Amino acid sequence: MMVTSMDEREQPFMSHLSELRTCLTKALMGVLVSMITCYIFIEHIMLILRKPMMKIMPDSAVFVVLSPQEYFFTELKAALFFGIILSCPWIFWQLWRFVAPGLYLSEKRLFLFFVVSASFCFALGVSFAYFLVFPPAFEYFLSMLPPGVQGSYSIGMLYGFSITLLLAFGVIFQTPIAVFLLVVFDLVPLEAFARHRRLIFVLSFVVGALLTPPDPITQIMLALPAYGLFELGLLMAKIIKRARLSSNPVNNTNN
Helix, strand or coil: HHHHHHHHHHHHHHHHHHHHHHHHHHHHHHHHHHHHHHHHHHHEEEEEEHHHHHHCCHHHHEEEECCCCHHHHHHHHHHHHHHHHHHHHHHHHHHHHHHHHHCHHHHHHHHHHHHHHHHHHHHHHHHHHHHHHHHHHHHHHHHHCCCCCCEEEEEEHHHHHHHHHHHHHHHHHHHHHHHHHHHHHHCCCHHHHCCCCHHHHHHHHHHHHHHHHCCHHHHHHHHHHHHHHHHHHHHHHHHHHHHHHHHHHHHEEEE
């Protein structure tokens, strides 16, 4: 009897494990297809990444490669990054498919909201970095050069800097979604976030210092939006919590 019960417990676990493996495989295949698609248009992507630099750098600036394979691997890195961006909805959809069967109807709606909003926020963070952070960041670094010094810039380092910055802002712009879900699913009490506002404000600058180059402009431009997005997520969670509390008395009287 004991062996049978153990087998019965293992079957659902193995079934969930198989579903998780299937979802992860499909998500990775989506990333691979998106990466190949981006690599087909890699010259246009590289030009888009280079534009903010070219607008600010002097005409005498030269882009160089330090090794024969540097440009090729830089293209692969750019294709992978933009492939992940392109496949974000597909990745989140696979996550939704794995989690949805174990959720209630109201929780399914919230998770569907997560799929859509997380993809949107990632794209918004990347756009914010590209249009608003790149120009002052590049201008700051160029202003640090002494007079008479001409720059020869490594393709790998410049594109690596750009991609890292885009990724950092894409991740940071997930803050309101993370805070909202943690509160709504009762994983972290709303009061705990509210009590530790000052600590989170300081942590925003710590994260900004870790994820960005060592310049104050980029760090501030990441830290302040990160804290603002935290407050936005907290506000959204408060609204949902109040709506739930106001609906409970009605449900109780009906019962």
